[in-house]
Amino acid sequence: xxxxxxxxxxxxxxxxxxxxxxxxxxxxxxxxxxxxxxxxxxxxxxxxxxxxxxxxxxxxxxxxxxxxxxxxxxxxxxxxxxxxxxxxxxxxxxxxxxxxxxxxxxxxxxxxxxxxxxxxxxxxxxxxxxxxxxxxxxxxxxxxxxxxxxxxxxxxxxxxxxxxxxxxxxxxxxxxxxxxxxxxxxxxxxxxxxxxxxxxxxxxxxxxxxxxxxxxxxxxxxxxxxxxxxxxxxxxxxxxxxxxxxxxxxxxxxxxxxxxxxxxxxxxxxxxxxx
Amino acid sequence: xxxxxxxxxxxxxxxxxxxxxxxxxxxxxxxxxxxxxxxxxxxxxxxxxxxxxxxxxxxxxxxxxxxxxxxxxxxxxxxxxxxxxxxxxxxxxxxxxxxxxxxxxxxxxxxxxxxxxxxxxxxxxxxxxxxxxxxxxxxxxxxxxxxxxxxxxxxxxxxxxxxxxxxxxxxxxxxxxxxxxxxxxxxxxxxxxxxxxxxxxxxxxxxxxxxxxxxxxxxxxxxxxxxxxxxxxxxxxxxxxxxxxxxxxxxxxxxxxxxxxxxxxxxxxxxxxxxxxxxxxxxxxxxxxxxxxxxxxxxxxxxxxxxxxxxxx
Numbered sequence: 001x002x003x004x005x006x007x008x009x010x011x012x013x014x015x016x017x018x019x020x021x022x023x024x025x026x027x028x029x030x031x032x033x034x035x036x037x038x039x040x041x042x043x044x045x046x047x048x049x050x051x052x053x054x055x056x057x058x059x060x061x062x063x064x065x066x067x068x069x070x071x072x073x074x075x076x077x078x079x080x081x082x083x084x085x086x087x088x089x090x091x092x093x094x095x096x097x098x099x100x101x102x103x104x105x106x107x108x109x110x111x112x113x114x115x116x117x118x119x120x121x122x123x124x125x126x127x128x129x130x131x132x133x134x135x136x137x138x139x140x141x142x143x144x145x146x147x148x149x150x151x152x153x154x155x156x157x158x159x160x161x162x163x164x165x166x167x168x169x170x171x172x173x174x175x176x177x178x179x180x181x182x183x184x185x186x187x188x189x190x191x192x193x194x195x196x197x198x199x200x201x202x203x204x205x206x207x208x209x210x211x212x213x214x215x216x217x218x219x220x221x222x223x224x225x226x227x228x229x230x231x232x233x234x235x236x237x238x239x240x241x242x243x244x245x246x247x248x249x250x251x252x253x254x255x256x257x258x259x260x261x262x263x264x265x266x267x268x269x270x271x272x273x274x275x
Numbered sequence: 276x277x278x279x280x281x282x283x284x285x286x287x288x289x290x291x292x293x294x295x296x297x298x299x300x301x302x303x304x305x306x307x308x309x310x311x312x313x314x315x316x317x318x319x320x321x322x323x324x325x326x327x328x329x330x331x332x333x334x335x336x337x338x339x340x341x342x343x344x345x346x347x348x349x350x351x352x353x354x355x356x357x358x359x360x361x362x363x364x365x366x367x368x369x370x371x372x373x374x375x376x377x378x379x380x381x382x383x384x385x386x387x388x389x390x391x392x393x394x395x396x397x398x399x400x401x402x403x404x405x406x407x408x409x410x411x412x413x414x415x416x417x418x419x420x421x422x423x424x425x426x427x428x429x430x431x432x433x434x435x436x437x438x439x440x441x442x443x444x445x446x447x448x449x450x451x452x453x454x455x456x457x458x459x460x461x462x463x464x465x466x467x468x469x470x471x472x473x474x475x476x477x478x479x480x481x482x483x484x485x486x487x488x489x490x491x492x493x494x495x496x497x498x499x500x501x502x503x504x505x506x507x508x509x510x511x512x513x514x515x516x517x518x519x520x521x522x523x524x525x526x527x528x529x530x531x532x533x534x535x536x537x538x539x540x541x542x543x544x545x546x547x548x549x550x551x552x553x554x555x556x557x558x559x560x561x562x563x564x565x566x567x568x569x570x571x572x573x574x575x576x577x578x579x580x581x582x583x584x585x586x587x588x
Contacts, residue, residue, distance in 0.1 A: 021403040093313035100306035115321040117574040126324035149316035208411035248414040
């Protein structure tokens, strides 16, 4: 291939690359553009590529169509509450699996890993029946407790704890530090990168989750943001796409911003499961 | 006096000895105490429900009145398997899964081969392709519903711009299932691509150098070297994608509600509909058990694969 051929190929490749990027990014851009259009502009065919006038009002209509402050609050409580519980339960379990030899360790570890692979969609029905026996359906507990122990988190933390050199722990034991203290004040800080990775994964997962809150809640006081957003479709007569897209921006925008700044971290967090 | 002191000394010693025992015992139990909370949660929310749903599938029951459960043996399964609606649900799940997994993996494989370069542009495109993976499915469903709107949607506008007739997308039972497949592929391709790229990067460079020295043509390098070296990654992705395809619910619930005429009704949505809308707990739990068996088999495959990988490290 000559120099001209190579340059031509480079140009073609650049165009193709741009095209691929567009296929994945443009739908989000379209969400953004639609969110600012007026109704007549939404129903203009062929569509306009840019809003004629920026309708910030769409966001106000979306926000006031339901108790959105409550939804956002519930989403934060669920995502952060789950994360904290997973941390408190996961750290001792991971420390134990990583640092102690005891009878049944491999069997119990294998058993916990099974939980990693059972999708919640498969067992939601029995869990629902169970939670309704306990009177927890339609409470925030129903959204937090079932995810309290994260097999993925334990798996990640165990890997991190196993990599801490024995000398570090021996030195602390010589200083008469208790095991409990070693775990929280020495091991946990050393596992910070893994904690960030897992934190991002868990938070995004629960912030986005639609299925579980849909099943477990039916009153406004405990609904989360994805449920509120999905109700816009019914509330706005089904076809007010500008308002619906504005509502979705509220859900999507924070995640996209975080993704923009912590791309590598987030990609690693989501792809780590494959390693 | 002395006697008393001796006695109390003895008691103290005994107490210390007992505390010593307790401490030794606690020390021995420590590993178990640390994992106990996690195991309790796994038991309550994963292992017990698996057993419980199997148990429930032998009863006729409904969420309306949980006190009243009638033992019916295998009747739920018999009825389910005799029902033509359920046959369609199984068929839809099968077609959806095979199309999503096959096309999704094929596309990501070629994307990975192409994008596995270190220049900055490729990194940006990788991130762009990955971005739908971290967005809530509910937003993706609504966004694509809007894009696929038969009258005003962007997709038909684009088709018209290049002189093609508009497509029916979700409105027609002939095209609805494939429209959901398209959304699922769009969301999933980025994840698969990144996993493939990680796999590609773990292949030792010197093998490629050797192939180059042998003047091996690119397609032979691809089929004889790259694909075999990627087979663990490929197998992992097959399992993961199949499991997640069987889980599909959000897009169905938001975009089609299983319609038109049942053309997009699949297993999880069917379970939801039977259990939560029609209060037919028997059918819902029997369908859950069938889904559980499918996912269970795939999970065991995955687990064995993962076990192998853990050993390698």
